[in-house]
Amino acid sequence: MNKCADINERLQKMKNFYLKLDEMMDKLPESIPADTKKMIKDKILGDKELKELMEGIDKNRPPRIFLVGRTGAGKSSLVNALCGGYVAEVGDVRSCTEGTKIYNCTDNGRTLMEILDTRGIAESEALNEKSAENTLINEINEFSPDVAMLVLNCTHRDDVDKDALFMKDIAAQYKKINNVRLPIIVAVNKCDEMSPTRFKTANEYPQNKIDKIEEAVKYFKGIIVNNGLKIDDIIGISALIDWQTKDGVEVDPENIKNLPKHDIEDLEMAFDGRYNIDELLQMLDKAMVDTEAQMGLRMAFRLEELVRRLSNHITNIFAGIAATVAITPIPIADIYVLVVLQGILVSLIASLSGRDISLETAIEFIFSLGGVAGAGQIFRFIAQQTAKLLNGLFPGAGSAVSSTVAFAGTESIGKTAIAYYIDGKDIKAAQKMFKKMQKDNKKK
Ligand SMILES: Nc1nc2c(ncn2[C@@H]2O[C@H](COP(=O)(O)OP(=O)(O)OP(=O)(O)O)[C@@H](O)[C@H]2O)c(=O)[nH]1
Numbered sequence: 027m028n029k030c031a032d033i034n035e036r037l038q039k040m041k042n043f044y045l046k047l048d049e050m051m052d053k054l055p056e057s058i059p060a061d062t063k064k065m066i067k068d069k070i071l072g073d074k075e076l077k078e079l080m081e082g083i084d085k086n087r088p089p090r091i092f093l094v095g096r097t098g099a100g101k102s103s104l105v106n107a108l109c110g111g112y113v114a115e116v117g118d119v120r121s122c123t124e125g126t127k128i129y130n131c132t133d134n135g136r137t138l139m140e141i142l143d144t145r146g147i148a149e150s151e152a153l154n155e156k157s158a159e160n161t162l163i164n165e166i167n168e169f170s171p172d173v174a175m176l177v178l179n180c181t182h183r184d185d186v187d188k189d190a191l192f193m194k195d196i197a198a199q200y201k202k203i204n205n206v207r208l209p210i211i212v213a214v215n216k217c218d219e220m221s222p223t224r225f226k227t228a229n230e231y232p233q234n235k236i237d238k239i240e241e242a243v244k245y246f247k248g249i250i251v252n253n254g255l256k257i258d259d260i261i262g263i264s265a266l267i268d269w270q271t272k273d274g275v276e277v278d279p280e281n282i283k284n285l286p287k288h289d290i291e292d293l294e295m296a297f298d299g300r301y302n303i304d305e306l307l308q309m310l311d312k313a314m315v316d317t318e319a320q321m322g323l324r325m326a327f328r329l330e331e332l333v334r335r336l337s338n339h340i341t342n343i344f345a346g347i348a349a350t351v352a353i354t355p356i357p358i359a360d361i362y363v364l365v366v367l368q369g370i371l372v373s374l375i376a377s378l379s380g381r382d383i384s385l386e387t388a389i390e391f392i393f394s395l396g397g398v399a400g401a402g403q404i405f406r407f408i409a410q411q412t413a414k415l416l417n418g419l420f421p422g423a424g425s426a427v428s429s430t431v432a433f434a435g436t437e438s439i440g441k442t443a444i445a446y447y448i449d450g451k452d453i454k455a456a457q458k459m460f461k462k463m464q465k466d467n468k469k470k
């Protein structure tokens with residue numbers, strides 16, 4: 027249904043590459059010094075961030091989110107907005123106390139997150155009875171949320187006092203029972219309805235609209251603080267998405283529930299009016315204490331960003347290795363050490379994009395950036411073409427490659443590989459980008 031679909035496959039590719047690294051190093055040409063191979067291995071396998079991600083691939087669980095908010099505030103819509111697709115409320119849709127339910131958000135059979143939805147509970151008269159509130163507290167504790175999200179409607183300024191007090195009460199009980207604080211994020215929803223209301227696309231919001239949103243968020247924050255509710259963060263968002271069936275027929279949100287199951291599964295976005303949802307995900311990520319849940323959140327919703335960050339991180343590691351290798355300037359004849367190193371970097375980045383490319387393919391990619399085509403017999407070719415390569419890949423190098431040049435050149439190749447494999451730029455654009463970076467490197 028959405029881009030989460032191939033996550034498992036992609037993650038497995040990343041992990042395979044990581045696990046194969048040892049083997050790959052051993053297969054490299056003899057002429058690469060053993061200590062260089064060892065350094066590469068140690069730097070990559072010893073990297074904390076990379077290790078955490080690899081462990082996270084096997085050890086993660088769907089985060090549990092406790093939703094609080096009045097009927098119509100947009101809780102269900104927000105869940106869809108976070109998932110980037112229409113998520114059916116499936117699993118064991120358990121109805122608990124009047125108005126609360128627990129459900130799983132799934133995508134292709136994979137649970138993205140678990141939701142405890144206290145639908146309209148804050149406005150329920152039943153809460154005036156101690157027993158009803160106790161039942162709710164029990165349910166929350168049984169659910170054991172990683173984070174609570176209070177959803178407010180930015181155009182409804184009444185009742186926020188009550189909601190804040192309700193949340194404060196829940197948080198206090200939670201703390202008493204669990205001995206840890208319940209992280210709370212406040213999402214001020216329906217910001218698209220702030221004037222001027224005709225701007226519905228996030229990147230078209232004019233400044234006066236953004237200012238109004240910020241003002242509203244400040245106002246809500248004031249009320250929350252005045253009521254003594256401690257929150258982790260607050261943000262103005264819009265969960266607005268219009269849906270259509272596969273045949274392009276737009277559907278009314280109220281009617282979606284009545285559609286046949288397969289139609290619901292195939293729903294597509296007719297209009298994406300989401301605002302600040304990535305920022306909200308960042309807040310949720312930050313607020314979560316449990317690392318397995320945090321990983322689960324990242325895997326489900328923030329993979330692109332995670333992958334980009336990691337690719338940059340790996341590029342830095344490799345640029346550092348290249349600089350170390352070139353501490354004693356590398357003579358032309360040994361240039362392939364650098365090219366092979368960069369080849370490994372490129373294959374790693376490709377694997378992070380979910381592709382499975384050989385070292386040869388990666389090196390061919392590098393050649394093509396330097397304007398050398400049709401590499402064929404890669405390693406022999408490198409030996410024969412070093413002079414040409416030097417000009418193409420390491421500008422400013424005379425008879426040997428210095429540390430600085432090795433660092434900058436490797437960094438440029440990493441960045442170009444990210445643009446090509448991860449951001450999906452075409453090869454022409456990648457070449458252009460690479461040439462520009464080389465020009466800038468020369469100036470340094
Ligand atoms: N313009 C706009 N409409 C929204 C937004 N979020 C939700 N809505 C609409 O508001 C209405 C209520 O949204 P829901 O997501 O069903 O609200 P809810 O909080 O789950 O309501 P209950 O399940 O009754 O507690 C629907 O018609 C949504 O389409 C938003 O950010 N902007």
Ligand SMILES: [Mg+2]
Nearest residue numbers: 101102103145
């Ligand atoms: Mg709902």
